[in-house]
Amino acid sequence: MYEQLPTPYGLVRYGVAPDHPEVKNCQSTFAAVARSPNFTYIGNVCIGVDISLPRLKPHYDALLFAYGASRDKVLGIPGEELRGVYSAREFVGWYNGLSEFSDLAPDLGRGAEAVVIGQGNVAMDVARILLSPVDVLRQTDITEKALEVLGRSRVRSVKVVGRRGALQAAFTVKEVRELMHIQDLAFERIDTSLFPPDIKKLPRVQRRIAEVLQKGTEARIQNSEKRWGLEFLKAPKAMHASDSTHISSITFAHQAFSPDTDPFSKSASVVPTGEESTLPADMAFRSVGYKSASIPGLDELGVPFDTKLGIIPNDPYGRVITPSAGPGSLTAGHVSGLYCAGWVKRGPTGVIASTMEDAFTSADVIACDWESDVPFLNTDSGEDRSTGLGWAGIREEVVSKGVRPLSWSDWERIDELEVARGQKLGKPREKFESVREMLKVLDA
Numbered sequence: 001m002y003e004q005l006p007t008p009y010g011l012v013r014y015g016v017a018p019d020h021p022e023v024k025n026c027q028s029t030f031a032a033v034a035r036s037p038n039f040t041y042i043g044n045v046c047i048g049v050d051i052s053l054p055r056l057k058p059h060y061d062a063l064l065f066a067y068g069a070s071r072d073k074v075l076g077i078p079g080e081e082l083r084g085v086y087s088a089r090e091f092v093g094w095y096n097g098l099s100e101f102s103d104l105a106p107d108l109g110r111g112a113e114a115v116v117i118g119q120g121n122v123a124m125d126v127a128r129i130l131l132s133p134v135d136v137l138r139q140t141d142i143t144e145k146a147l148e149v150l151g152r153s154r155v156r157s158v159k160v161v162g163r164r165g166a167l168q169a170a171f172t173v174k175e176v177r178e179l180m181h182i183q184d185l186a187f188e189r190i191d192t193s194l195f196p197p198d199i200k201k202l203p204r205v206q207r208r209i210a211e212v213l214q215k216g217t218e219a220r221i222q223n224s225e226k227r228w229g230l231e232f233l234k235a236p237k238a239m240h241a242s243d244s245t246h247i248s249s250i251t252f253a254h255q256a257f258s259p260d261t262d263p264f265s266k267s268a269s270v271v272p273t274g275e276e277s278t279l280p281a282d283m284a285f286r287s288v289g290y291k292s293a294s295i296p297g298l299d300e301l302g303v304p305f306d307t308k309l310g311i312i313p314n315d316p317y318g319r320v321i322t323p324s325a326g327p328g329s330l331t332a333g334h335v336s337g338l339y340c341a342g343w344v345k346r347g348p349t350g351v352i353a354s355t356m357e358d359a360f361t362s363a364d365v366i367a368c369d370w371e372s373d374v375p376f377l378n379t380d381s382g383e384d385r386s387t388g389l390g391w392a393g394i395r396e397e398v399v400s401k402g403v404r405p406l407s408w409s410d411w412e413r414i415d416e417l418e419v420a421r422g423q424k425l426g427k428p429r430e431k432f433e434s435v436r437e438m439l440k441v442l443d444a
């Protein structure tokens, strides 16, 4: 859970699908910042595990938490622990070469029917990777190990199941289009009653989704080897096994729009109808969202992690706050010197661009607070400011625990070697799949 990672980029390296170009933009912005003489990159050090948060405090004036969402939400239904049931987080981590999941070995050869639960963009990524021709995937940096398993996959049909309707699904039109454009993949027609008679009157974002879903694919079910479909208004109820260990089907409780809701609005709510149906499933992927967790030592700094929302409570600018302090001046309830950004600030939603924008706001507010002379981390302990040592103040303690911290140039070396490994295989990069391997090549 709190594994050290020598590498930068978080989900942009280990989550975002390797065929998505926005990765490059984000990485080059990060790299440009990391090369600044005012920036110190420290890889392979897990905060809260290799060094406690209170030990950082004397050496820094401010800490910003941007540690993302390293867990996923569960369904809490019977059978979820059966073999053949994977979380989307582990599956995307596996094909992206995250060492934590390098041994996942999903059994894609077990059968033809895969079910993805949840209708967000991650669910669409999972469906796309399962259904894309492996020769197309070979042009990306999906690991060789994953390509080998995907190449042997027997999956022919993927159902992506949502508990609400087509206009409430969390996916975006770009992700739907990507699936519609996979060669020779047919899309199962969907029930048009999920849309209003005149879709032109829908708000722009929903209208575009409705158009793409209604148009479907050129490939036809009867002529295609592979197909995908969206199932709506079905909430997962139980997963079943044919042999007591491996999933074979999933029962869904049918839902209908609440009488007091507009069924074509994005926020429409649903209620159970009492009916059920069962879908065959040789494997299932739970894709119902990620979740942030507290890290050890947060409470010692006076940070109240909100376990219900899965965020560090913060004001709209990213200042960490104690909500019980109540409203008042702009910085009321601010835990001095502490800030947050990204998914741990807003919850596990948002794309790279929105996450970056939001992080710029958090950075601006630190600068603004500094200029305004508000209290920072060490003001309350009688010291006016930190020791100013930063990493130099804690490095020795980290190293004495046997941890090998990585500098930015260490990462650049790993990067270079990964690209060279990829070139030999005719792909952009072949990632090292374990931290041990990365450290070994650095020390070679």
Ligand SMILES: Cc1cc2nc3c(=O)[nH]c(=O)nc-3n(C[C@H](O)[C@H](O)[C@H](O)COP(=O)(O)OP(=O)(O)OC[C@H]3O[C@@H](n4cnc5c(N)ncnc54)[C@H](O)[C@@H]3O)c2cc1C
Binding pocket: 002, 005, 007, 008, 009, 010, 011, 012, 015, 016, 017, 020, 022, 045, 046, 047, 048, 066, 067, 068, 069, 070, 092, 122, 125, 290, 295, 341, 342, 343, 344, 349, 350, 351, 352, 353, 355
């Ligand atoms: C499967 C998936 C696919 C996505 N695809 C796209 C896409 O195609 N396009 C798009 O625009 N957006 C996409 N997104 C969204 C995008 O990835 C996120 O918006 C963004 O990465 C969130 O950034 P973050 O900094 O909050 O978290 P992260 O990217 O998760 O970064 C958190 C960082 O903190 C580090 N960390 C965690 N705990 C500790 C600790 N204790 N000590 C030290 N370091 C720690 C992690 O190693 C990581 O480097 C996708 C998301 C997912 C889950």
Ligand SMILES: NC(=O)c1ccc[n+]([C@@H]2O[C@H](COP(=O)([O-])OP(=O)(O)OC[C@H]3O[C@@H](n4cnc5c(N)ncnc54)[C@H](OP(=O)(O)O)[C@@H]3O)[C@@H](O)[C@H]2O)c1
Binding pocket: 020, 074, 075, 117, 118, 119, 120, 121, 122, 123, 125, 162, 163, 164, 168, 169, 170, 171, 175, 235, 236, 287, 288, 289, 290, 348, 349, 350, 351
């Ligand atoms: N290409 C891209 O730009 C890209 C790719 C991947 C991810 N992302 C971004 O990353 C963020 C996270 O994506 P995500 O897909 O993990 O999360 P998400 O967008 O929040 O979608 C979660 C899905 O799970 C459903 N769900 C939640 N709890 C459920 C339950 N108990 N039973 C059944 N269904 C349940 C939700 O339905 P309800 O709506 O009914 O709750 C929703 O359909 C999003 O902002 C996404 O846009 C972007």
